[in-house]
Amino acid sequence: QVQLVESGGGVVQPGGSLRLSCAASGFTFSSFGMHWVRQAPGKGLEWVAFIRYDGSYILYADSVKGRFTISRDNSKNTLFLQMNSLRTEDTSVYYCAKVPHWGMSDFDVWGQGTMVIVSS
Amino acid sequence: QSVLTQPPSVSAAPGQKVTISCSGSNSNIGNNYVSWYQQLPGTAPKLLIYDNNKRPSGIPDRFSGSKSGTSGTLGITGLQTGDEADYYCGTWDSSLSGVVFGGGTKLTVL
Numbered sequence: 042q043v044q045l046v047e048s049g050g051g052v053v054q055p056g057g058s059l060r061l062s063c064a065a066s067g068f069t070f071s072s073f074g075m076h077w078v079r080q081a082p083g084k085g086l087e088w089v090a091f092i093r094y095d096g097s098y099i100l101y102a103d104s105v106k107g108r109f110t111i112s113r114d115n116s117k118n119t120l121f122l123q124m125n126s127l128r129t130e131d132t133s134v135y136y137c138a139k140v141p142h143w144g145m146s147d148f149d150v151w152g153q154g155t156m157v158i159v160s161s
Numbered sequence: 162q163s164v165l166t167q168p169p170s171v172s173a174a175p176g177q178k179v180t181i182s183c184s185g186s187n188s189n190i191g192n193n194y195v196s197w198y199q200q201l202p203g204t205a206p207k208l209l210i211y212d213n214n215k216r217p218s219g220i221p222d223r224f225s226g227s228k229s230g231t232s233g234t235l236g237i238t239g240l241q242t243g244d245e246a247d248y249y250c251g252t253w254d255s256s257l258s259g260v261v262f263g264g265g266t267k268l269t270v271l
Contacts, residue, residue: 091259
């Protein structure tokens, strides 16, 4: 079945870096755009970044622009989020989510999430 | 402060109907489709409604969506205790060039 599995979360000090991965299975990964969405503890959803199916078009939320980098390896069916200069306000569960065939601003499949804690 | 505005909470009795509103502006809801997501406690969000009023395969017709101007509405009929969850609206924002969400609405089935 269609599945997304995130990994790479953990505890990091402010100013540090972390790289998240999202392993996709059950669908043709190279044909679909992908997003990262995060959720701070007890808070709502916040969109983080989008990457087109072939990596040729990328968007970021203003809150992470210049610090985070989204990328993908279609040969390994894997999505990445490189997070640098981390701040305490980046503490969240990070979800990867698949774009459906009908539009890039929806999320039809979500991973289980990986927790990132930025703390000294 | 979320770009889209939702009521923090709604409640209703089992079997009843509830609606959840989502208010935005011309840069988001006014010129783009609205989607709705259900997040059960401790789980990832799940797509309920897309393109204002369409349901993905497997979503029961108790869930419905509509849009008027710069507002969207999620309707749930025949409420069940299993519907207790947080509900989020989302859409594209042309000014921000990104996806925006509402702050979420906690549904309690009394």
